[in-house]
Amino acid sequence: MADLLSDDEIDDQLPDEWTQEGDKIVRKYGFSDYLRGVNFAQMVGEIAEAQFHHPEIIIRYEEVEIRLTSHEEGGITDKDTEMAELIESEKNA
Numbered sequence: 121m122a123d124l125l126s127d128d129e130i131d132d133q134l135p136d137e138w139t140q141e142g143d144k145i146v147r148k149y150g151f152s153d154y155l156r157g158v159n160f161a162q163m164v165g166e167i168a169e170a171q172f173h174h175p176e177i178i179i180r181y182e183e184v185e186i187r188l189t190s191h192e193e194g195g196i197t198d199k200d201t202e203m204a205e206l207i208e209s210e211k212n213a
């Protein structure tokens with residue numbers, strides 16, 4: 121089991137544009153149309169399966185929200201911040 125991160129550790133490790141909301145880290149991505157968001161959600165799902173660490177993915181019109189927490193640990197761990205980095209790097213690839 122990974123250790124829970126302190127708020128300072130979270131602040132240090134959180135990629136730009138991500139924010140902490142209680143026991144989750146959150147990022148909203150904007151898209152020019154709905155299906156680009158759907159395709160992005162698919163990509164995030166594939167990363168999640170590869171890492172076996174699964175975010176909430178909320179698909180809205182022209183926006184996708186990613187919400188990450190470590191359920192087993194009951195809060196935010198480096199699995200969440202590392203997943204956020206992976207998503208960012210894939211999004212910018």
Ligand SMILES: C[C@H](O)[C@H](O)[C@H]1CNC2=NC(N)=NC(=O)C2=N1
Binds near residue numbers: 172188192
């Ligand atoms: C049994 C447990 O659900 C699995 O080990 C994995 C699956 N994906 C997961 N995803 C997230 N976000 N947190 C977990 O604790 C987690 N656990």
